Amino acid sequence: MFPRSRILPLAAASALLAAGCSAGTTAADAGPPRAGGTLTLAVGSNPDCLDPQQASTNASLNVGRQLVDSLTDQDPKTGEIKPWLADSWQVNADSTSFTFHLRPGATFSDGTPVDAAAVKTSFDGIKALGVKAALGSGYLAAYQGSTVVDPQTVRLDFAAPSAQFLQASSTMSLGVLAPAAYAKSADQRCQGDGLVGSGPFVFTSFKQNADIVLSKRKGYAWGSSLWQHQGEAYLDRIDYKVVPEPGVRTGSLLSGQLSATTEVQPVDEAQFQGNGFGEQTRPNPGIVFNLHANTTRGVLTDEVVRQAVSAGIDRQEVVDTVLSPNYKPATSILATTTPLYTDLSADLKFDPARAARLLDGDGWVPGPDGIRVKNGQRLSAAVVFAPVFNQNQSVLELVQQQLRKIGFDLRIEQHTTAESTQLQQAGNYDFLWYNVTRTDPDILRNTFSTKAGNRSKLPAGNPLDAQLDAQAASLDPAVRRPAAEQAQKLIVEHAYAIPVFELTQVVAFGQDTHAIGFEASSRLQLFDTWVSGS
Incomplete structure (x- = not known):
């Protein structure tokens, strides 16, 4: 320790x-x-859920952050983890056990104390939510349980190295709710009923x-x-x-x-x-807005097609035409404000000539309407999106125009946030359009690992899994950096997801x-x- x-x-x-x-x-x-x-x-937009342990949209999280306190906080300027409900903590050598010493005197709005037993109840409650804990379920994927060491000391144990958890403990998705909150159903808490925090x-x-x-x-x-x-x-x-x-x-x-x-x-x-x-x-840290491919569906099973799509997108034009100088073209799957970000701008260069060469070499030929075909199949895929960011449709319409120039037909399908979530969980999509905010590179594991979200539908044991596991094993950036860098490279090189722009x-x-x-x-x-x- x-x-x-x-x-x-x-x-x-x-x-x-x-x-x-x-x-x-x-x-x-x-x-x-x-x-x-x-x-x-x-x-x-209307918040999808007021319970910060379940919420995922910006509108919801901007409300929920005011209602709950977290065990720790993260300095926006340095990324360093600082005291909040816990005034000190220890982490064991392999990042599987985290012991928090709680500050005295904090109470929930119903008057009950923020003590070790309450923290245990809260984290057990988040784990029990499963996929309803849109962000927290990933942070707690390896969570085994908590132990009340004494009234002001709680130990959280994980089945696998979870270096990311220290940063996760600063997020509102793991904000602490009172034991009384769990007498209400998850749906009731989404509407504010029984939403008792210490914030x-x-x-x-x-x-x-x-x-x-x-x-x-x-x-x-x-x-x-x-x-x-x-x-x-x-x-x-x-x-x-x-x-x-x-x-x-x-x-x-x-x-x-x-x-x-x-x-x-x-x-x-x-x-x-x-x-x-x-x-x-x-700027938002974490995963940038991207076209996340389901690699088991339609034309997107072909890596060459995915690579051509990436080369056919002019990210700078997206920023210059639809957005503003406050936004940046994506230069990795992670935003530049994310710790251990790796600059992959050379791999994400707009290169329509390369896109054409890739598709020509892969047997895709222009059809009568300009969209390429191969063995009677059109080069077409749909993108599922929710209007959680007002410019989403305008961005996608511009990307659609750009991709038509290389002979790719991007079909745009708007859904509500709830519908999009259901389609994502069912794997019923070609491309997903989304971003995820988190100030830690482990967000990639949450989303890409075959042991977690696996939105690309990759097979278990793939090389990306190994890098995602490696970056989760240590708090030391010198150990995490190589694995996080390699994970970003694999995602971009294989076009499992196609980054477009950084949200601000x-x-x-x-x-x-x-x-x-x-x-x-x-x-x-x-x-x-x-x-x-x-």
């Missing part, structure tokens, strides 16, 4: 993990932070497709060591407004009906750069709103946020 002080941070380049920029009226201009008031914040805000109400209201937790005094102040949150209330139409969100903020809005569209960004408004931006969170706010923050996973952290004015 070794003490927390000897655990190395994952991030090597702190500048890449730094939060973005803000403009407009600053907190200093408005004086010192003041308590009280309501933040009225627009989100672009700085408490659930008040949820009206589907309308709004979600949170209220300040009175007496809160156990915030993360990374936050700017201690004690209670400044805001009395957060009112999330569900506003799917980007133009309505923009107009409502400009007219003063909103304090802030998430998901500012690239075309609208300039309106909030000055004139009393401001923007806060932060862009939040705009009015002159009376201050200190909107992001945690390391680019989710909103509103503990230090405050409002001024009348």
Whole structure:
């Protein structure tokens, strides 16, 4: 066992993990932070679930992060793991056992203590959710159980090396809920019923497709060591407004009906750069937006076809045409802000001539409508997507146009988030279009390993599995880096998934709103946020 002080941070380049920029009226201009008031914040979609242990969309996680505390926190600037509910911890030599010493005095909103027994109940509850724990199930894939060492000490044990778990313990997906929460069903918790956390805000109400209201937790005094102040949150209330139409969100903020809005569209960004408004931006770490291939379906069983599709996508044109300078073309399956990211831009270069050579050599010839055919089969595949990011359809339509030029027919199929999840779990797709946010390279194991998500439907024992297992075996970046680098290379070279662009969170706010923050996973952290004015 070794003490927390000897655990190395994952991030090597702190500048890449730094939060973005803000403009407009600053907190200093408005004086010192003041308590009280309501933040009225627009989100672009109805949350799929308010329970942070089950949620997966940005809208849901931006709510859930305010309701629960985590065992640890992660510094957005350095990637280092810092104290929160746990003030110290130890990890054994092979990363299969994690012992957390809890800070005294923390309580859930029902008054019960955040003690070792509650932590055990919470983690056992996440494990029991199975696939309903969209992110947590991957983090806890090898979780065997927890042991209450004493009232303030809990040990979590894993069946296999799980170096990623220390970072996972900082996420809201493993945020701690009170034992009473598990008296309610998973579906009930999704609607806020019994959603009892220890966070700085408490659930008040949820009206589907309308709004979600949170209220300040009175007496809160156990915030993360990374936050700017201690004690209670400044805001009395957060009112999330569900506003799917980007133009309505923009107009409502400009007219003063909103304090802030998430998901500012690239075309609208300039309106909030000055004139009393401001923007806060932060790139999402983790898996970039990509076309993830089911390698057992149709034309995508052919690796040459997948490689040609990758070469036929002009990622810079996607950013320049549909997005904005706040976004980056993908240069790996991982975003540049992810610890142990590897630059594979040379392998993801737009090269339509190479795409044509690959397809010509593979026997695909142009048909009468320009789409290639082979043995009577059209070179065509469908992509399943949900509109969780407003520009998804526009991006895919541009990619569709690009791929037609190499003779590939990309069919675009829009589904709800729930429908997309069902199709993904059933393996009923050609391409999946998605991104996953996480500040740890182990997100690749969650998604690609045949022992976990296996969205590519690869056979067990493939070379990628070995690299994904190796990077999960040690906390030391010097040990993890080679395996993480090789995993990224294998994914890109074999085009198991075809990276397109890196997502960026862009939040705009009015002159009376201050200190909107992001945690390391680019989710909103509103503990230090405050409002001024009348």
